Amino acid sequence: MEPEELNSRAWRLAEKPSRTKAEDQEMLNAANAVTSHWEKEGDELERARAAILLGQVHALLGDGKRASQYAREAFAYVTEHEDDLPAWQIAFAHAVMANAAAVNGEGSLHKTHYQRAKTLGSALTDDDERALFEATFRTVPVPA
Numbered sequence: 488m489e490p491e492e493l494n495s496r497a498w499r500l501a502e503k504p505s506r507t508k509a510e511d512q513e514m515l516n517a518a519n520a521v522t523s524h525w526e527k528e529g530d531e532l533e534r535a536r537a538a539i540l541l542g543q544v545h546a547l548l549g550d551g552k553r554a555s556q557y558a559r560e561a562f563a564y565v566t567e568h569e570d571d572l573p574a575w576q577i578a579f580a581h582a583v584m585a586n587a588a589a590v591n592g593e594g595s596l597h598k599t600h601y602q603r604a605k606t607l608g609s610a611l612t613d614d615d616e617r618a619l620f621e622a623t624f625r626t627v628p629v630p631a
Contacts, residue, residue, distance in 0.1 A: 488517075488520075490520075490521050490524040490525070490528075493517045493518075493520050493521040493524075494517075494521045494540065496513070496514075496517045497514050497517035497518040497521065497540055497544065498540065498619075498623070500513060500514035500517070501514055501540075501543050501544055501547055501623065501626065502622040502623060502625075502626065504625075504626075506547075511547075511548060514544055514547075515544055515548065518537075518540050518541050518544045519541075521537060521540070522534075522537040522538075522540070522541055525537045531564065532564075532568075534564075535560075535561050535564035535565065536561075536576070538557045538558070538560040538561035538564070539557070539558070539561040539576075539579055539580055539583050541553070541557040542554050542555075542556075542557035542558030542559075542560075542561055542583040542584075542586070542587055543558075543582075543583045543586060543623065543626075545557060545587075546558070546583065546586035546587045546589070546590045547586070547626060549590060550590075551587065551590040551591035551592075552591075554583075554586065554587035554590050554591070555587045555588070555590075555591055557583075557587075558580075558583045558584045558586070558587035559584070559587075561580050561583065562580050562581075562583075562584050565577055565580040573616070574607060574610065574611055574616075575611055575613070575616040575617075575619070575620055577607055578604050578607035578608045578611065578620050578624075579604075579620060579623060581600045581601075581603040581604035581607060582600070582601075582604035582608070582620070582623055582624050582627050583623075584596070584600040584604075585597050585598075585599075585600035585601040585604055585627050585630075586626065586627045586628075588600060589601075589627065589628045589630075594630065594631065597628075597630050598630040601627060601629070601630050602630075604624060604627070605624070608620045608621065608624055
């Protein structure tokens, strides 16, 4: 598969409300493969997007340590380049930070990023971008 296909496949699997163990493995393999490609061939933005994907995948798999590592890496890039990035990417970074925090039991961090992701996501004006964001945001647990 081409990198774009791997990326799309990983995100489609990540958006599913439930997955089989085989789908979990396929999701992780696709995310790792596209990340490997972007580390060699991509720019800083593509590597940040790969970190967002890996953060989400590891959060969904319950691996809080790795989810947090990748989510924080992506969030650092987004924070540093916020003025140059599309709103959907910032919303995604907050959503993945919220998901990683939820898996790690970091209630305050989870709530902060969840609310920010929700606010940013609801402000997205492009229907396709909003639909993609919402498909991912639905997988993030609502804070207690």
